[in-house]
Amino acid sequence: MNGLVEKMKLVRVQGTLPQLNDFLDACCMDGRFDLEPATRYMSDSLGYAALNEENPYPATRDQIETMAKEAGVELHKEQRHTDPPDEEAKAYLSDLLEQIDDLCAERQGLLDQQKLCEDGIAQYSHFLNLKVNVDEILDCQHVKVRFGFLPTEGYNKLMSNYADDPYILFVECTQTKTGYWGIYLTPREKALETDGIFSMLYFEPVHVPGAAGSPAEIIEHFKENLEVVKKSVDDVNARIAALWHDHEAKVQMLYDTVRYYAAMYDLRRMAAVKGSHFFCVGWVPAPDVEEIAGKARAVKDLRVTVDGPEAAGKMTPPTKLKNPWWSRPFEFFVEMYGLPAYGETDVTGFVALTFTVLFGMMFGDVGQGIVLALFSTFMWKVKHNDLFHLMIPCGISSTIFGLVYGSFFGYEDALDPLYHAIGMAGKPVSVMDSITGILMVAVYIGVVLVLAAMVLNMYTHARHKEWGEFIFSPNGLVGVITYLCGVDLASAYMGAFTFLPQVVAAIGMVAGLVLLLFAELLAPMVEGKPWKPAGGMGNYLMQSVFELLETVLSYLSNTISFLRVGAFVIVHASMMMVVFTLAGTPNNMLVVILGNIVVICLEALLSAIQGIRLEFYEMFSRCYKGGGRKFTAFNIKKA
Structure with a gap:
């Protein structure tokens, strides 16, 4: 019913800096070696300091991820890698990103046109019963026209209080359960006063895209344009997909490589260095320690020491829960309360x-x-x-x-x-x-x-x-x-x-x-x-x-x-x-x-x-x- 947290071993690794990457690659990339800042485990008097280096790879990694996001594709995460990318590879990525950016900008412009057409169809569909040309009534010199929605309560007040007002005319186009879509007309010199009245009646004005013809004709025109725009969007998407397909293998390999080296540099910061020597320390689950230590010892000129938790002094081992499938989901509650301290019973x-x-x-x-x-x-x-x-x-x-x-x-x-x-x-x-x-x-x-x-x-x-x-x-x-x-x-x-x-x-x-x-x-x-x-x-x-x-x-x-x-x-x-x-x-x-x-x-x-x-x-x-x-x-x- 209860279990123990995973037993840990303290692993110390010493060597020269040329072997640091080999050690990290062999032992610290597969989720079994919890590296910690080595300076915490050393006396200041020994003269070791943290390895501080600028990591040059995250920018390239982020560039590829941005490119894939714009192209609408998913990158895979693998452990494979090649030599670090040189200037030629970076120029290649920049050129490819520029091409994809151009295509994405073209697609975004088309999508904006598509939205304009869709909004126009949606807006004008409320006014299909209006049998006059929209451009003509909007161009009237002496009459102000507004399109919008008037709730039923506001419509009733309009009919009861302003039905006889010669300067206010509301034309109903479509009736719904909650009110009326329509337009109101008023002389331009009375526009400010009329706008105030309709505002108090909770009139909701809507913007209708400018176009010529009746609402039915405008909708038909928007539908024709929408079909053309959609085909253009599909064409751009096909060009992006083709461009990505042509370069996918190389980009994926570059992505794996820069992810690897970006991670490598982050892990290197855990090491303590003095001159040309480094010192790394971390925790490995007891069942895995022999394999991990064996891989480390296989790297030339590395000195590996494996100790129990007591060798860590005041530093305590991390906690790794180990539960059967039926209870594993309930680790959520245990973590919410607080992970058990190392050596404490896992509940x-x-x-x-x-x-x-x-x-x-x-x-x-x-x-x-x-x-x-x-x-x-x-x-x-x-x-x-x-x-x-x-x-x-x-x-x-x-x-x-x-x-x-x-x-x-x-x-x-x-x-x-x-x-x-x-x-x-x-x-x-x-x-x-x-x-x-x-x-x-x-x-x-x-x-x-x-x-x-x-x-x-x-x-x-x-x-x-x-x-x-x-x-x-x-x-x-x-x-x-x-x-x-x-x-x-x-x-x-x-x-x-x-x-x-x-x-x-x-x-x-x-x-x-x-x-x-x-x-x-x-x-x-x-x-x-x-x-x-x-x-x-x-x-x-x-x-x-x-x-x-x-x-x-x-x-x-x-x-x-x-x-x-x-x-x-x-x-x-x-x-x-x-x-x-x-x-x-x-x-x-x-x-x-x-x-x-x-x-x-x-x-x-x-x-x-x-x-x-x-x-x-x-x-x-x-x-x-x-x-x-x-x-x-x-x-x-x-x-």
Whole structure:
């Protein structure tokens, strides 16, 4: 359920500058060697300094990418390369880019004409009922004409307030559901006043391209021009494609080459140099270190040293998560909270299981769960977003819990034939008839998950042989015993299930609280470390009392927080009851469908937020610190 972050090895490489590129090419281009600034790992007194060089290749790389973007083609990213481009190659690229720029400029001019024609057709189509020549009415010396749209409300006010005004004439051309397309005419000396009136009536003026003839004739003219322009655009696109086809192989090779050397120069900056010697350092996953070190040693005159993380001093290794396919999407949540520090337990598997179960419990509906799973699958295929990926198992979990609740798109009795067919009297759980039981189950789920988080914390301390924290931490062995005894006493008080005699539970809880009170004193003693309270024993006891009170309150609040899970189960069922109330009898299917859509969107969001909150605040806070930094080895194929 949980795993470890990938083990790392510290690799140091020393050699002379002529071998630096060979080393980087052999070891640092495939995403397995996380180079770090070497000066961080060296004393200033040794005289090494960072290798600062101007990188001459990004400009050429960007030039080729601009060229490909203008040509509308996609460049491939390969690791192959040739010798660095010389001045002849740069001149060749500049000439080719100029040719493509000229063709693109020609195409852009045609596209502007195409848009002008399309806009003209769209604008004049509103005025087809106008049977006069547009150029004639626009050229009138004494009459001002404006084309536009008048909302129905404005049109009604115009008819009621200005119908008798001899200086205002509105000619309707096309009527829509929201208003009228048309023109208004007014004497030029009255234009300013009339414009103000129509502005108050929310008249929306539109610009119509100047042309001769009636709107119908103008539209026909625009259509003829549009066909000519489109053919010209296709011709230019064909010329660009042909030009690119003729040069594609050479340009692609140049692109691979400049990408390679641009990356090489960026990696060279990680090296520390002194005279003609360089020093590089970085982290390699343990399974790959033998191969990487072997490649480095194959480069003549290189000295390679492989050490464990302890050799890095104060520098900590980067974190590389390693999870199976079923839990990998949930790395999204772990990274959101903070990557585990190197050596800390990776909780991705724990999150994958607990979040999926909690979400499904809160969002239990067979039909809605299937919709959520299918929609998330589609969006993940389209967007490749981890959030949609992890919602796929959540949708499946919702479907499973929907079978428990007997809910299918909110219909509580739709699955009864299924239950009867397998010999059951009815659905396993009727939500609205089991409110108290659901809330109690939610609390007990919280107890189990809080205990699981504590066990993960103990596991992490045991791996690092931190036996003091393993035993006396509030999330260690003493904390587990104290929490279990407290849960048993609370269950007995409420008349629920108990698993210990009450006297034993009371003694265990009191003893646990006493041990937690002196945990900071006892933990170092277990590990054989001396400890003396700062500020004296009195100050220590006062501080420990407040910390113990905070620990007890956290036990209580973390457990009670899981009531929200049960509450959301009830809320989900209640929202569907509201939908069916609004749908009436017999059900208005449109209301039922829209209601289900609203509930799916709203409840999925709320259930996800609640699940994340429980993970971060009620569980992560007990077993996980985070604060790790990501393993970021360069990979030229993905750069």
